Amino acid sequence: MMKLKQTSVFLENRKGRLWKAISTLREADINIRALSIADTSEFGILRMIVPDPDKAKEVLEENTFVVKTNEVIGVEIPDQPGGLDGILEILTKADINVEYLYAFVEKKADQAIVVLRTENIDAGIKALKEGGANLLSPEELYRL
Amino acid sequence: MIWNREAECMTAGEMEELQLKRLQEVVKRAYENVPYYRKAFDDAGVRPEDIETLQDIEKLPFTSKTDLRDAYPFGMFAVPDDDIVEIHTTSGTTGKPTVSGYTQNDIELWGEVVARALVMAGGDKKDKIQNCYGYGLFTGGMGVHYGGQKIGATVIPVSAGNTMRQIEIMQDFDSTILTCTPSYAMYLAEVLENQGVGHDKISLKAGVFGAEMWTEEMRAEIEKRLNIDALNIYGLTEIIGPGVAQECMVKDGLHIFDDHFYPEIIDTQTLKALPAGEKGELVLTTLTREGMPVIRFRTRDITALRYGQCECGRTNVKMDRITGRSDDMLKIRGVIVFPSQIERALLKIEGLEPQYQIIVSRPQQLDELEVQVEASPALFSDEVKYVEEVKKNIEQHIHNEIGIRVNVTLVEPQSLPRSEGKAVRVIDKRELSK
Numbered sequence: 001m002m003k004l005k006q007t008s009v010f011l012e013n014r015k016g017r018l019w020k021a022i023s024t025l026r027e028a029d030i031n032i033r034a035l036s037i038a039d040t041s042e043f044g045i046l047r048m049i050v051p052d053p054d055k056a057k058e059v060l061e062e063n064t065f066v067v068k069t070n071e072v073i074g075v076e077i078p079d080q081p082g083g084l085d086g087i088l089e090i091l092t093k094a095d096i097n098v099e100y101l102y103a104f105v106e107k108k109a110d111q112a113i114v115v116l117r118t119e120n121i122d123a124g125i126k127a128l129k130e131g132g133a134n135l136l137s138p139e140e141l142y143r144l
Numbered sequence: 145m146i147w148n149r150e151a152e153c154m155t156a157g158e159m160e161e162l163q164l165k166r167l168q169e170v171v172k173r174a175y176e177n178v179p180y181y182r183k184a185f186d187d188a189g190v191r192p193e194d195i196e197t198l199q200d201i202e203k204l205p206f207t208s209k210t211d212l213r214d215a216y217p218f219g220m221f222a223v224p225d226d227d228i229v230e231i232h233t234t235s236g237t238t239g240k241p242t243v244s245g246y247t248q249n250d251i252e253l254w255g256e257v258v259a260r261a262l263v264m265a266g267g268d269k270k271d272k273i274q275n276c277y278g279y280g281l282f283t284g285g286m287g288v289h290y291g292g293q294k295i296g297a298t299v300i301p302v303s304a305g306n307t308m309r310q311i312e313i314m315q316d317f318d319s320t321i322l323t324c325t326p327s328y329a330m331y332l333a334e335v336l337e338n339q340g341v342g343h344d345k346i347s348l349k350a351g352v353f354g355a356e357m358w359t360e361e362m363r364a365e366i367e368k369r370l371n372i373d374a375l376n377i378y379g380l381t382e383i384i385g386p387g388v389a390q391e392c393m394v395k396d397g398l399h400i401f402d403d404h405f406y407p408e409i410i411d412t413q414t415l416k417a418l419p420a421g422e423k424g425e426l427v428l429t430t431l432t433r434e435g436m437p438v439i440r441f442r443t444r445d446i447t448a449l450r451y452g453q454c455e456c457g458r459t460n461v462k463m464d465r466i467t468g469r470s471d472d473m474l475k476i477r478g479v480i481v482f483p484s485q486i487e488r489a490l491l492k493i494e495g496l497e498p499q500y501q502i503i504v505s506r507p508q509q510l511d512e513l514e515v516q517v518e519a520s521p522a523l524f525s526d527e528v529k530y531v532e533e534v535k536k537n538i539e540q541h542i543h544n545e546i547g548i549r550v551n552v553t554l555v556e557p558q559s560l561p562r563s564e565g566k567a568v569r570v571i572d573k574r575e576l577s578k
Contacts, residue, residue: 043554
């Protein structure tokens with residue numbers, strides 16, 4: 001099972017809302033492994049990878065946040081020029097559209113991790129596997 | 145069940161005869177005992193003996209909310225203060241409150257009409273009525289109280305507010321009939337769901353909801369979420385309070401208790417009477433009130449009247465669900481918009497909580513309408529484009545309903561104010577005093 005669970009939170013465009021969401025996770029002792037924010041002029045979507053997505057959803061919903069859990073792909077790439085390029089090349093050649101992606105760098109290894117969402121998750125995974133990309137399982141990602 | 149078969153099922157001829165007799169009496173009483181009416185009738189050149197047919201009511205001048213307010217506090221009373229046994233007032237949000245004074249007979253009358261209303265909603269002596277209308281100067285609490293006692297039901301006078309206690313009482317006392325505003329019923333349903341209190345844990349069978357405007361879509365939503373029959377009650381403090389009209393189980397219009405309250409529909413521009421079935425402003429005359437008779441009161445409520453026998457057996461004239469109030473009416477870029485239209489649009493969208501707020505502003509020269517809606521899991525996704533499509537879809541629904549473009553803003557759940565009485569749906573930031 002190579003799919004990762006991503007936690008998305010609706011943020012109203014109002015002072016202190018991001019902080020409130022993050023504080024809620026801190027109080028539940030949930031460590032955020034990766035994070036990105038999509039913002040529009042009227043609202044934001046906070047997207048995160050956390051070790052326990054079910055618990056994160058529960059505590060956020062208790063605090064009246066709207067939360068969605070969905071699947072994304074995690075790929076390990078070399079932390080050097082061209083690392084991301086290789087992944088995108090595979091997907092483009094397989095005619096797979098990327099909805100969004102975000103990346104983070106691992107301290108201990110010379111690797112970077114890319115979290116990406118393709119229109120069709122299964123097609124994305126298949127193409128990346130065939131292209132020789134190093135997909136991460138949830139266990140591997142949380143262990144980092 | 146029908147509470148007062150004689151009054152609720154009489155023939156048109158019997159009704160008209162009774163109405164004319166009572167109209168002649170009340171006009172005479174008002175003329176002789178209330179200086180305001182004596183002057184108003186004299187100014188209009190009409191005397192009580194000129195009322196020879198029911199149509200002659202059109203010779204009488206209208207009474208407006210301002211006229212009642214100008215008589216504050218007791219200027220409209222037709223009996224000595226000693227004979228008044230109870231007083232209620234309007235909230236006074238738009239100025240000085242309007243005062244209504246009741247004699248002992250008026251209180252009996254009030255109990256009688258609310259009794260008819262509760263029986264229409266399936267109530268009888270076995271029922272437990274959880275009355276969440278506010279007790280106090282507001283007429284809602286006491287009106288339902290008198291009617292509930294009249295039919296021998298158990299009235300639980302819990303009054304408005306304290307939602308957690310309402311929910312506890314609902315379960316512990318096995319309340320069977322809920323009386324409150326429709327927006328509060330909606331809120332109770334939401335809290336019950338959040339607390340995990342299922343339909344099997346409550347005994348409610350019907351709700352008698354009023355004191356604010358609501359829609360057919362909202363009825364469907366309340367009925368589904370509370371598993372009850374949700375019925376509409378209508379009334380005004382100026383006339384008596386709740387119990388002027390009530391919906392029967394046919395759920396197609398409200399029976400006006402027209403042996404006590406005589407209805408007319410007028411065109412708001414020409415002020416002329418409109419024929420049955422046409423939509424206009426409801427005008428009411430109290431036929432039997434002693435403490436404060438009110439002649440041709442302009443209610444500002446927009447509805448239409450339908451005569452004839454109802455499937456339920458009653459013959460009392462029916463009024464349509466109120467579709468607007470001339471005071472609530474918004475004029476946006478010249479287009480008339482009622483908040484109820486926006487509510488209707490929102491309720492058509494699956495998964496949307498019908499909690500909303502309308503904000504009208506005029507940043508430059510043009511009016512802008514913003515509708516704030518609470519986000520919910522059904523409206524949300526990890527993708528921006530999905531959420532924006534949801535927003536556009538809501539805007540399109542509202543546009544289809546009212547004909548003008550609006551801007552929908554999604555806000556976080558439970559961030560819009562919840563009402564325990566009348567919901568504040570509209571915030572008008574325009575400065576239109578000029």
